[in-house]
């Protein structure tokens with residue numbers, strides 16, 4: 001490559017990195033206006049997760065992937081607030097379609113490990129992922145935090161176990177982005193089985209897994225196993241979009257076989 005081309009390529013990359021940073025700065029500034037404990041620059045993991053969720057929202061809304069955004073596992077509302085703060089920045093890309101944010105949690109912490117797979121997880125065995133752990137804020141507090149950034153009518157919360165609340169998603173809802181942050185294999189499987197069998201995942205949707213490398217990244221446990229099984233069960237074709245944060249992972253879904261047929 002000749003020197004001028006190389007420099008212009010580097011300039012384009014720099015511009016791109018700057019625009020991503022600016023978007024993230026807007027989100028962090030919005031969050032910090034409300035949080036008692038602001039996100040510190042040294043909170044590298046959180047900022048990295050926030051950046052990738054931000055980019056996910058930008059992709060889903062900016063590239064007009066049809067559908068809303070969903071988070072499974074809201075606990076303290078940290079990542080839900082990032083998504084809520086990012087969404088209004090990209091409304092300009094889809095002015096005729098105001099996406100909603102669907103937030104799912106038991107609001108009672110983790111369920112007891114009900115499957116053999118979860119019982120074999122080192123985190124379950126150590127009691128870190130016991131029943132009632134990871135208990136965060138209430139449904140009302142979550143709504144309050146997210147509505148500081150996003151109009152309340154665009155926020156839907158679902159209180160209860162995923163397997164019971166997913167069927168309450170309004171008919172016709174589709175997801176353009178799913179943030180799965182629920183630690184356990186069975187919880188992840190409940191989400192994936194319902195969303196793919198019912199055709200809730202739009203082709204082009206981004207799927208984020210926060211706990212991908214938990215359980216020492218063993219493929220027979222946790223989110224990795226649930227995804228691998230969903231890929232086989234629903235014949236999912238997806239692009240692996242790589243790691244982010246401390247062991248998180250993301251994909252873009254291209255096609256799959258739902259109960260109603262091929263999507």
Ligand SMILES: C[S@@+](CC[C@H](N)C(=O)[O-])C[C@H]1O[C@@H](n2cnc3c(N)ncnc32)[C@H](O)[C@@H]1O
Pocket residue numbers: 072073074075076077078079080104105106107108109110111134135136160161162163181182183184186187190
């Ligand atoms: C690691 S925390 C999520 C952290 C959160 N994203 C944040 O930023 O604070 C995991 C959450 O998943 C929820 N959860 C796990 N399995 C669930 C299930 N089957 N149904 C409903 N909620 C579940 C727990 O209640 C907990 O709040």
